Structures are given as structure tokens and as C-alpha cells.
Amino acid sequence: MVQHKKTQGSGSRTHLFEWVEDKLRPIFDSPPVGSYEAEHAVNLQECPICGHSMREHTIDHSVANTILVCPVPHPGAWDRDAFEPVNEFGMVRRGRSPAPE
Structure with missing residues (x-):
């Protein structure tokens, strides 16, 4: 954002508006631009499940529901109970278990 040179005005209203503008600018100003290396950062991240x-x-x-498909076979097959009732x-x-008497 281009910073404009403030005009020197006479009067308390001008001073008040400049003061309010200086206080509110950080709140309503555009956020800082992120890194252009975002794809590189994603490549370096490790999976929290398999590493x-x-x-x-x-x-x-x-x-x-979003699904994360992990290419690494998990230890202990997930389908070990597939043939049980x-x-x-x-x-x-x-x-x-026997009912308590």
C-alpha cells in the first residue's frame, strides 16, 4: 500500500483525523504477504501418522469428511477382522462372557 504524504492542515479536527487514521491503519491494513516458497515448505512436512x-x-x-490416503501399509492389517461376525x-x-449371578 502506498503511503501518502500527510498534508499539514490547521485545526484540531485535522489533527484528530490523522491521529485516528494512524491508530486504525494497523488494524484495517492488508496483511503481510506470505512466502513464495509455500510449496517447498509443504514438501518438507512429515505425515503425523507414518512419518x-x-x-x-x-x-x-x-x-x-476429508480423507488422508497414506501410501505406507500400516502395521497390523486393518482387515484382520474382516471375516469375523x-x-x-x-x-x-x-x-x-458369562452373565454375573
């Missing part, structure tokens, strides 16, 4: 570079990941925004909530049904 690999975020550049290797894909982010799916096509559904209501599930209850009405979709949770794996475990053997029932």
Missing part, C-alpha cells in the same frame, strides 16, 4: 513426506500422500476432498453396529462380535 513420510506429505508429498507422497493424497487428500480426498470428494466426501463430507459383526453386530448391528458393524463392530466385531466377540464371544459372550
Whole structure:
């Protein structure tokens, strides 16, 4: 933003308006311009889940909840319970413990 040279006016109103302008300018002024190296900074970030570079990941925004697709296979297969029976909530049904008497 270009700073204009203030005119020297006579009168208390001019001084008041200049004072108010000086106080409000930092609040309503445009924010500072960020770094042009933003893409470089993203490449250096690590995934909080697997520790690999975020550049290797894909982010799916096509559904209501954003999904981070991690290319690294997770230890302990997520589908190990795929062949076990599930209850009405979709949770794996475990053997029932005997009812307390």
C-alpha cells in the first residue's frame, strides 16, 4: 500500500483525523504477504501418522469428511477382522462372557 504524504492542515479536527487514521491503519491494513516458497515448505512436512513426506500422500476432498490416503501399509492389517461376525453396529462380535449371578 502506498503511503501518502500527510498534508499539514490547521485545526484540531485535522489533527484528530490523522491521529485516528494512524491508530486504525494497523488494524484495517492488508496483511503481510506470505512466502513464495509455500510449496517447498509443504514438501518438507512429515505425515503425523507414518512419518513420510506429505508429498507422497493424497487428500480426498470428494466426501463430507476429508480423507488422508497414506501410501505406507500400516502395521497390523486393518482387515484382520474382516471375516469375523459383526453386530448391528458393524463392530466385531466377540464371544459372550458369562452373565454375573
